[in-house]
Amino acid sequence: QVQLVQSGGGLVQAGGSLRLSCAASRSFFSINNMGWYCQFPGKQRELVAAITSSSSTNYADSVKGRFTISRDNAKNTVYLQMNSLKPEDTAVYYCYVDLLSRRYWGQGTQVTVSS
Numbered sequence: 001q002v003q004l005v006q007s008g009g010g011l012v013q014a015g016g017s018l019r020l021s022c023a024a025s026r027s028f029f030s031i032n033n034m035g036w037y038c039q040f041p042g043k044q045r046e047l048v049a050a051i052t053s054s055s056s057t058n059y060a061d062s063v064k065g066r067f068t069i070s071r072d073n074a075k076n077t078v079y080l081q082m083n084s085l086k087p088e089d090t091a092v093y094y095c096y097v098d099l100l101s102r103r104y105w106g107q108g109t110q111v112t113v114s115s
Helices: none
Strands: 004-007 010-013 016-022 029-037 045-051 057-059 067-072 079-081 090-098 102-107 107-113
Touching: 004 090, 016 029, 016 090, 016 107, 029 067, 029 079, 045 067, 045 079, 057 067, 079 090
Parallel strands: 010 107
Antiparallel strands: 004 016, 016 079, 029 045, 029 090, 045 057, 067 079, 090 102, 090 107
């Protein structure tokens, strides 16, 4: 099992930046994929960015060039750097990790971008 604790997020003006963090309760050893989803009101969660154990990354088209996912294995933490934020990025963001064929989720954090 693994517990994920998210931090970061909040309110920012359009064009601003935020960094989300997701700290795991255990080492990233045996954790394959990890990443971030967002959820808009009344909608399903959507993949924002993912990173593999070999640090290959994948991004939603809507965030390419603006968001960067990274991982710090020494701190058991995955990050999402969000730059050039737009009002349409407003959503609840969830981190996840895949461990032994099971997906674990963080508690979610609200990101609100004002115009």
